[in-house]
Amino acid sequence: MSSTAAPPTPHRAPTAPETPLRRVPALAQALLAYVGVRALGLLVLSLWAHRQHHGVWPVLATQWDAEYYLGIADHGYAHQLGGMDGGNNLVFFPLYPVLVKAVAAVTPGSRATTGLCLAVAASLVAAWGVHAVGDRLHGHRVGILLTVLWAALPVGLVQWMGYTESLFTALAAWALYALLTDRPLTAAWLAVLAGLTRPTGIAVAAAVTVTCLLSWRRPRALAAAALAPLGWCAYVGWVSLRLGRWDGYFAVQRTWRNELDGGMETLRRFRSLLMYDSTPELFLVLVTVTLLASAALWALSARDRQPLPLLVFTGVTLLIVLTSGGVYFPRARYLLPAFPLLLPIAVRLARAPRRHRTLILTTAVLGSAYWGAYMALVWTGPP
Numbered sequence: 001m002s003s004t005a006a007p008p009t010p011h012r013a014p015t016a017p018e019t020p021l022r023r024v025p026a027l028a029q030a031l032l033a034y035v036g037v038r039a040l041g042l043l044v045l046s047l048w049a050h051r052q053h054h055g056v057w058p059v060l061a062t063q064w065d066a067e068y069y070l071g072i073a074d075h076g077y078a079h080q081l082g083g084m085d086g087g088n089n090l091v092f093f094p095l096y097p098v099l100v101k102a103v104a105a106v107t108p109g110s111r112a113t114t115g116l117c118l119a120v121a122a123s124l125v126a127a128w129g130v131h132a133v134g135d136r137l138h139g140h141r142v143g144i145l146l147t148v149l150w151a152a153l154p155v156g157l158v159q160w161m162g163y164t165e166s167l168f169t170a171l172a173a174w175a176l177y178a179l180l181t182d183r184p185l186t187a188a189w190l191a192v193l194a195g196l197t198r199p200t201g202i203a204v205a206a207a208v209t210v211t212c213l214l215s216w217r218r219p220r221a222l223a224a225a226a227l228a229p230l231g232w233c234a235y236v237g238w239v240s241l242r243l244g245r246w247d248g249y250f251a252v253q254r255t256w257r258n259e260l261d262g263g264m265e266t267l268r269r270f271r272s273l274l275m276y277d278s279t280p281e282l283f284l285v286l287v288t289v290t291l292l293a294s295a296a297l298w299a300l301s302a303r304d305r306q307p308l309p310l311l312v313f314t315g316v317t318l319l320i321v322l323t324s325g326g327v328y329f330p331r332a333r334y335l336l337p338a339f340p341l342l343l344p345i346a347v348r349l350a351r352a353p354r355r356h357r358t359l360i361l362t363t364a365v366l367g368s369a370y371w372g373a374y375m376a377l378v379w380t381g382p383p
Contacts, residue, residue, distance in 0.1 A: 026140035030131040030147040031124065037151035037365050038123070038160055044369040045157065048377055059161075061112040064382035065092070066162030072097035073104070073111050081243055086256040090239050090249070095196040096164045115162040123159040123166035127151065129173025130339050136180050137307070138347055145346040145361075150339045152364040154286055155332045157372030158383055168197045169337040172204045172313065176340070179309040184212050184224035195231030200334065203316035205229040207309040214308075258326025265325040266291070283329065283379040286371060290332040294318055297341040304347070310340040329381050 042056075049056045062070065068089050082088050096118070104114040130150050135143030150169075151159070159166045171194040178187035191208045195201035208228035215221035240248035253259060273280045273288050298318055302311060317338045321331050335341070349357050375383045 026135065026144060027128065027131060030144045031127055033144060033148045034124070034127040034151045037148060037368065038156065040365065041157050041369040041372045042160065045373040045376055048373040052377060054377060059376045061116040061162045065164075066112070066115065068092050069097045069100065069162060069164070070111055070115060073101040073115075077242070079242065081245075081248075081251055082255060084255050084257065088252050088255050090242070090252045091256055091258075093164070093195075093197050093199065093201070093235055095193060096167055099167075112162065116160075119162055119166045120160050122170045126159070126166050126170035126173055129170055129177060132177045133173055133180065133310075133340070134343065134346060136177065137343070138350070141350045142343075142346045145349050145357075146339065146342055148361060149342040149346055149349075149364065152361070152368040153336060154290065154368055154371040155336055155375060155383060156368045157376060158333050158336060161383070163333075163383075164197050165333065165336045168194060168201065169339065171197060171201075172337050173339065175204050175208060176309050176313060179208065179211050180307060184208070184215070184218075184221045185227070188212070188224035188227040191228035192231035195229065195233070196235055198337075199232075200317050200320055200337070202229065202232045203313050203320065205232055206316045207313040210312050211309045253326070256326060258324060260320075260323050261325030263323045265328070266322050269328050281379075283375060283381075287329055287332045290335065291322065294335050294338065294341055295322070297344055300344040301341060304344055306340065306343060310343070314338045314340050329379075330383065333383055 045059070046056050049059070060066075069092060072089055072092060072094070077090050077094075078088050096115075099118055100111055100115045103118060104111040107114060127147050127150070131143040131147045133143075134146035150156075159169075171190050175187045175190035175194060178184070178190060187208045191201070191204045194204040205228040209225045212221040212225035212228070216225075236249040239252065240246055242248065243251065245251060250259075269284075270288060270292075273284055295318065298311075298314055301314065317335065318341075321334045324331075349360060352360075
């Protein structure tokens with residue numbers, strides 16, 4: 001792989017030679033910190049829900065998108081397009097519901113329990129991958145900070161819900177790590193799985209393909225470049241065959257009123273929420289701030305000369321989210337897997353005085369706990 005795929009690490013501070021034994025404590029710190037942040041969020045949600053006489057289990061395991069995934073695991077996919085009601089389950093990619101069905105068949109408990117347990121397990125694998133990428137590029141401290149920041153995102157509660165964000169982040173993180181460590185075929189197979197998990201799996205495929213095409217003289221890199229998009233293409237093609245029309249998946253997206261419009265709907269929402277709406281929904285303000293901050297962080301990542309695979313993955317993800325004309329409120333969640341956007345913050349926090357770092361992380365963690373409970377119990381729509 002060329003230097004694009006396995007870039008030098010100029011920002012890593014000089015350290016003593018690493019051994020597996022030296023790496024265990026840093027990884028353990030990252031995973032313990034991750035679990036601590038998410039456990040605090042779950043505690044705040046539970047206390048808030050108790051005061052409202054509201055159950056926590058349905059929120060985490062059976063509502064909104066989780067209900068669709070469980071329905072696919074139980075009954076399979078629709079055979080017809082249907083009307084403009086946003087109810088066609090063909091919009092949801094298959095890997096997660098297939099895993100739920102397969103694991104539930106050999107374990108006790110309901111499929112809802114299985115789905116939630118899979119999401120939590122995947123979140124730990126994702127946190128491990130996030131730490132691995134940060135550690136690879138900038139050392140242990142940045143790896144730990146990057147993991148904590150990803151855990152403390154305002155919509156981080158979704159990582160422990162019956163959704164696909166954790167599974168997708170795990171696949172994306174390890175695909176990027178494989179590219180950084182010169183394993184293109186591993187990255188490509190992980191991209192195939194990511195492409196079967198979420199529509200934005202095409203961003204992982206793009207990262208692998210672009211990176212590997214820059215190493216076109218190497219046969220395995222060319223093979224990886226061709227292989228990476230096949231998971232996404234396979235599902236989109238299967239939906240077309242199932243519905244008997246070439247644009248089947250995109251027609252399903254239109255029934256959810258979700259089409260690419262070049263960003264016109266996003267700009268309209270920005271203008272409405274920031275300039276004209278005197279009493280905007282608090283959660284929509286959070287989504288807007290997240291989108292604007294993400295765009296700024298991508299520009300900062302480019303200025304920091306972040307490795308190409310990371311820039312392509314986050315850039316394509318951000319482009320899809322910003323140019324979508326569909327529903328606005330889930331867009332902060334759509335960006336949750338784009339963890340490399342947090343690298344500029346993690347790097348700067350690692351260099352900051354300890355008291356400043358502690359203050360910022362504490363604010364982020366407490367804010368995440370609040371926003372998670374608010375999103376689940378106050379906001380009336382899906383996360």
